[in-house]
Amino acid sequence: MPIENMASVMSHGILSHNKCEKLAHCDISDSQVQDRRKDKEVPKGLKLHDYANLYFCARNPMMYKRQANADNLCVLRISLKVTKQAGVVFTDKNAASDYARFLSVSEVKSKIDFDLVFADYWTDDDPIEQMKKKTAKCAEVLVPHAIPAEYIIGAYVVDENSVQKLQNQGFNLPISVNSDMFFR
Secondary structure (H helix, E strand, O other), X not given: OEHHHHHHHHHHOEEOHHHHOOOOOOOOOOHHHHHHHHOOEOOOOOEHHXXXXXXXXXXXHHHHHOHHHHHHEOEEEEOHHHHHOOOOEEEOXXXXXXXXXXXXXXXXXXXOOHHHHOOOOOOOOOHHHHHHHHHHOOOEEEEEOEEOHHHEEXXXXXXXXXXXXXXXXXXXXXXXXXXXXHOO
């Protein structure tokens, strides 16, 4: 999450892509990925852009692409209680992937390979295996429309300067420095 968005997030919550478009905000998403997500629908659910999305593991290909901007980012810690909200859906890989499975909470343990999700690296000599690992790193929790701010329980940042930036945005929850999460 861009640190500059935190005042808005603490006021409005973590919003779906469609709700974010109605507010001024810093967007760090990958436009090509967003184009893939735009019209994709969750089976028996909403369009992907109508869900607020969370990664299980923040140290993933998206963060790797944004590592040069790590000083201006934070990773929000979200209470597991968010998974109890009505309509929450889980994916076994990036939801934009052609082969993503959309899962209920009862299927999570048996159908998401958490060894791949939390692996340190996703590279592989075999390009098929690498794609499998890369998309698994981006497994998601999809929450309809918004995640209320009360589900935010803390944040991670890359360094002490970023702690100050986050606090300057009015963030008063626990903040931990974890440079590895940001590939530093």
